[in-house]
Amino acid sequence: MAKSARSKIMKKLRSAKRAQVQRLYGDARLEELSKRQNDAAYSLYTRSQTTKNAFLHPNDADATFPKLAPPDYVDFRSCAVPEAAYACKGGRVKSKPKFEKTVTTIEEEKEMEEIEAQQKKTETIEKLVHADYNQLEEALTMMSIGKKKQSLIIHKGISKKKRAKRGQKALHF
Numbered sequence: 001m002a003k004s005a006r007s008k009i010m011k012k013l014r015s016a017k018r019a020q021v022q023r024l025y026g027d028a029r030l031e032e033l034s035k036r037q038n039d040a041a042y043s044l045y046t047r048s049q050t051t052k053n054a055f056l057h058p059n060d061a062d063a064t065f066p067k068l069a070p071p072d073y074v075d076f077r078s079c080a081v082p083e084a085a086y087a088c089k090g091g092r093v094k095s096k097p098k099f100e101k102t103v104t105t106i107e108e109e110k111e112m113e114e115i116e117a118q119q120k121k122t123e124t125i126e127k128l129v130h131a132d133y134n135q136l137e138e139a140l141t142m143m144s145i146g147k148k149k150q151s152l153i154i155h156k157g158i159s160k161k162k163r164a165k166r167g168q169k170a171l172h173f
Contacts, residue, residue, distance in 0.1 A: 005089050012091075016083035017076055024074060 036042050054063040078084040086092060104112075 009087055009089060012087035013084060016081050016087055019083055020076065020081045021074055025072075 052060050052063040054060075054065045057063045075081075076084075
């Protein structure tokens, strides 16, 4: 027979409860056991000494009366168990995004644009300062001040040069 949705939900809830108990008690217990295991001087006979029971040994001066320890309650409410949110029909853990999203305000975006514009200006100035005389001369000839503008029309892989008429701007397609 097929498993019902209810059995799957109950299985997820059981695993969420197990994880909660592990967080509360299991981690501390495992840490204590690993310390014991890694301690070379530890012996089975040297454990923490408990005091004697005053009911059983009334004449002993070191004996104490035992006190009832309050019971440890595990909170299994859905607000205390984070995995319980997904223990429902259709509940699933969303996968992590590949890239982290950064939220920026409008002011931060404007500041970033200003910084980028300033960097571009400094880069162009540096290029002009370090450029050779020949490169500057080539740049001036490429500007071709006073000549008519030409546009390059590319249509179906064929490139043609077309002169712009008076009063028209050169268009690039």
